[in-house]
Amino acid sequence: MAHRRTKVAIVGAGPAGLLLGALLARHNIDAVIVEQRSAEYVLSRIRAGVLEQTTVDLLREAGVVDRCLQEGLTHDGIELSFDGGLHRIDFRALTGKHVTVYGQTEVTHDLMQSRARGNLTTDYEAEDVRIEGFNGEHPVVRYVKSGVVQELTCDFIAGCDGYHGICRASVPPEAISTFEKVYPFGWLGVLADVPPVRHELIYANHERGFALCSQRSKTRSRYYVQCSLDDQVDQWSDDAFWDELRRRLPAEIAEAVTTGPSIEKSIAPLRSFVAEPMRFGRLFLAGDAAHIVPPTGAKGLNLAATDVGYLAQGLVEYYHEGSAAGLDQYSARCLSRVWKAERFSWWFTSLMHRFPEAGAFGSRLQQAELAYLVGSRSASSALAENYVGLPL
Numbered sequence: 001m002a003h004r005r006t007k008v009a010i011v012g013a014g015p016a017g018l019l020l021g022a023l024l025a026r027h028n029i030d031a032v033i034v035e036q037r038s039a040e041y042v043l044s045r046i047r048a049g050v051l052e053q054t055t056v057d058l059l060r061e062a063g064v065v066d067r068c069l070q071e072g073l074t075h076d077g078i079e080l081s082f083d084g085g086l087h088r089i090d091f092r093a094l095t096g097k098h099v100t101v102y103g104q105t106e107v108t109h110d111l112m113q114s115r116a117r118g119n120l121t122t123d124y125e126a127e128d129v130r131i132e133g134f135n136g137e138h139p140v141v142r143y144v145k146s147g148v149v150q151e152l153t154c155d156f157i158a159g160c161d162g163y164h165g166i167c168r169a170s171v172p173p174e175a176i177s178t179f180e181k182v183y184p185f186g187w188l189g190v191l192a193d194v195p196p197v198r199h200e201l202i203y204a205n206h207e208r209g210f211a212l213c214s215q216r217s218k219t220r221s222r223y224y225v226q227c228s229l230d231d232q233v234d235q236w237s238d239d240a241f242w243d244e245l246r247r248r249l250p251a252e253i254a255e256a257v258t259t260g261p262s263i264e265k266s267i268a269p270l271r272s273f274v275a276e277p278m279r280f281g282r283l284f285l286a287g288d289a290a291h292i293v294p295p296t297g298a299k300g301l302n303l304a305a306t307d308v309g310y311l312a313q314g315l316v317e318y319y320h321e322g323s324a325a326g327l328d329q330y331s332a333r334c335l336s337r338v339w340k341a342e343r344f345s346w347w348f349t350s351l352m353h354r355f356p357e358a359g360a361f362g363s364r365l366q367q368a369e370l371a372y373l374v375g376s377r378s379a380s381s382a383l384a385e386n387y388v389g390l391p392l
């Protein structure tokens, strides 16, 4: 058995775990990350693409913002498509703010590089990860690496191991409350090296279902269509995907879509989920380990970033100022922001998707709400200020 000690043991090397590690390193707080997958596998997961300014600011604080500023695309608005027309929501005019299109894969890549440069420890391919003792003074993370049992003792555990991780599952059921909504459809996503159809993202409400035109760069597009939960990825040929996408867009946009071979294709189910509280003794949950939003509002990655921003702040105060106040407030501060993002993501999902049970009445209500949304400055502002991110 190998034994090691650190101040903060971080479980999970997704964006939450890696960003927390980088923020702590800036403040000379020793941390070790334990990840069950390989670095290549983590980098191969295609997920989010839109960063709020608060997330970019945290990347700056962590010392990993350069490439994001160089290569990220500034977007001052989005377009909504419904009833055959396109309507722009101008974030800059309504809020003075913008968002940055820069893929989660790139954020993860930059954080991994910065960890490697700093010689910081990440134990990839850790098997059988368990956490113990977080209700007392001496928490431990145990795992197996290359056949050797590892024991990592620490002051605190950061549970950044995503929705399916072991940290939340290690909390006794009577200590945790969970709130969940599962949606009756998924998103089929395609990544392709073709120029995006428009400069900005298009969110489309169509009688055949929702569609989203997103992008990763000026030469790489990310498109999604609402699909059935029974659909299998391998039943969807590239041609079938492009045909379905174009059917759900206004004619002039559909004609302008450049198609090409997919380089990734996957189906994601949609879910809203919150666990309360987010702290259990010396265990702190952050990111998808504590909450999930449907991707419609592009909030998942941004919430993960703000959680670890608050957690890093609490840990810096604890180690450098001898104050536990930030750690004591962690759960309440996060949850107040989380629930607002849950509300926004649920609302935007409800507005843009076809719900099997809603019927003709439901779809007329959606049309009326969309018409109100684009016709009212107050309603447009409410969308814009949530999309660009509520203040910390």
Ligand code: FAD
Pocket (backbone or CB within 6 Å): 011, 012, 013, 014, 015, 016, 017, 034, 035, 036, 037, 042, 046, 047, 048, 049, 050, 104, 126, 129, 160, 161, 162, 163, 164, 165, 166, 267, 268, 286, 287, 288, 289, 295, 297, 298, 299, 300, 301, 302, 304
């Ligand atoms: P994760 O990225 O899930 O990272 C958790 C890490 O912990 C993983 O690397 C995992 O391998 C590791 N882990 C798990 N269990 C263990 C264990 N037992 N021991 C050690 N390590 C473990 N958000 C958007 O804003 N827009 C999108 O388009 C979008 N698309 C998405 C598509 C999919 C399929 C999914 C699943 C999510 C998507 N999201 C999207 C959400 C966004 O990607 C997440 O909110 C974000 O990844 C959260 O980061 P995280 O670090 O908290 O969790």
Ligand code: PHB
Pocket (backbone or CB within 6 Å): 047, 048, 049, 050, 201, 214, 215, 222, 295, 296, 297, 298
């Ligand atoms: C993406 O580019 O993957 C993306 C963008 C915006 C969303 C969801 C996903 O709302």
